[in-house]
Amino acid sequence: MSTTTTIVTAGDSTRRRSTRRVEPIYYLFLVPTLLLFTLAITVPGVIGIFFSFTDSIGIGEWSFNGLTNYIALFSDPAILQSYLFTFGFSIATVIVVNVIAFLLAVGLTSRIRFKTGLRAIFVIPMVISGIIIAYVFNFLFSNSIPAAGAATGIPWLSTSLLANPDLAWIAIVIVTAWQAIPGTLLIYIAGLLSVPGDVYEAADIDGASKRQQLLRITLPLVAGYVVINVILGFKGFLNAYDIIVGLTNGGPGTSTRSIAMTIIAGFNGGDYAYQMANATIFFIVAVLISLLQLSLTRGRNAL
């Protein structure tokens, strides 16, 4: 189905292009951006991929070593674990963020008091830098919550979540979600406001309960926004770095090392070529996800 749509849109644009002659000046407008993009992103990217087939450490002499880096990469449990952690964490965070943001958006678009003020408050986390949020929560998890646990005599509260190798990822999900919810919330509010009011009036007349309205009317009508939020969020969480550094620095042990963290650790440790190979794989994964997103959203628009 999506292929048909592609052909239709492609046909659309060619027809438009042929009927209206494009001013050449528009192409010149593209030049500065194209140059900057090429110099700052494409060229370094290609150089990086090139060096992933060498034994370079970033400086000095190097020689080609073929696929050695890639072979080592696929047998490296640390790399494998970082991929597993990053994907697991991203999936969990996407679910948490979207459920909470959607419910908040429903609340904030309904007829309640102090709507504007509440919206402003809920959006504040978005403007705070991730590393600052991480350090504040780090203090809460390590000191405040255990202190409260000790004072109230609740044993499971009195040990830090960050110190538990099996549960530290939950803390990262909580903090990441706290920061990511506002952005998602704004998109959902926009989506909910785009639903015409008369469908709800009709539903009221037909005697649909509020819950039925939410599940049968609101959710299907904002489904496109859900897809966008899920995919944008997922891609963002795959790059998780600053919040993890501030909270656990990959620990306890190696339980919360994300892909971005292993790549950067490689640079700092003089392991440029190897982590370039890792980055290349990561790039391919990101491209695949983007293609998935494109095909999904295209299908949604066609509906």
Added chain:
Amino acid sequence: MSARPFSRLRLAAGALAIALLSTALAGCSVDGRETIRFTFSKREAIDFMTEVVAKYNASQDKVRVQIDTSGVDVVSASFVRGNPPDIMLANYNFEVARFVQRCALSDLSGTRAAASLRDDLQPLMDQYGSCSGRVSALPYSVMAASVIYNKQIFDEQGIQVPKTWDELLAACDRLKGAGITPFYATFKDDWTAGQGWYDYSLGGSVDVVDFFDGLNAEGADVGPDSAVSFQKDFARPISRMEKLVKDYVNPDAASRGYGDGNLAFAQGKAAMYLQGPWAFSEIAKTAPDLELGTFPLPMTDDPSQLAVRVNMDLAAMIPDGSRHKAAARDFLEYLYQPERIKAYNDSQLGFTPTKGAAAPDDPRVAGMTEYYDEGRIYQGPSVLVPKTIPVFNYAQAIVLGEDPKSILKTMDADWARIAFRAPVVKSDASASAASPETEESGE
């Protein structure tokens, strides 16, 4: 309209060219002095070193030294651009050792500074790799680290500094019996588990130089069946470390960080603290008069195995790409003048690496002097592995209760994997004869 971006680009390119040219010509400055760029980024000592530079500049009229405190990342980038500093004093670690391994530093063997150094430090420098036929880096400041203890608590409990494993356990039991936490641990910060617990435990019972030489020889074959391996050689000291962690640390160690540890130790909440001399100034912020001492962690029943952990806190290097090597060497000799290098090390509680230099006159590090003077020193096993192996994280996992066997096995596999893809350690025949890493692997 269309010309704008291009002319702007040309402007930018022109500015860049001028900038590059001016750095190239910086050597011939207005007053005829040769200007050299000196990289130094140890935060605590920048004031001290700025003063040294000012004195040097005033002492002669040939060379002007400019101090550059922008840090290691900037320096790495300058090497990549082919415009490295003319002389650097930097922490000696794997990050800096890259420049050594790829022969990006000039040979300093002919300098008076090199001749004045203690001979037993060179093997430690070589642990990070070397460039055949060159002395690429000279130690300038050696930091010694071992157990920090609260002298008052030890005196009150009538405890002598332990020299053997059994004495250590006895001391811990007595402290515990008196309701005092023997060790304050801060496992939330993974590096404290690596620097203190992991390194002191291993350095106290394993010959670190031999171990890593053996590991390098095994290369990609490191594993359960190799002659040397993490899982074989580290198992016993690590299990002893586990015992200390299990029985004698503060119960909330897992959620305490370095800052918490300094505060708690300053408040007398524990008798011993596995940290380096850098913690002294932090502890002194809370308790300036607290009497502290140091002793190497005894891990065996043989007192002759006691040794202190050292790191080359500063090493001097002159990059090969410098266009002012002669001037840089002159400044290097100035830095190594006996009273100057001694004054620097005294100010930082560091040990001076030159022959016959006295130890810093501070009771807090006095406990380590005899070991340093006798050369009973080792470099931390946690810093002798490439950073690709997240050894701090591994150490943290062990102290937090993960099975050390599986972690040591993982480290073997990590080591073998790095040896497999890095030509630095093996395969000298396959690479081209001219490439410097081949020469290095010949050793």
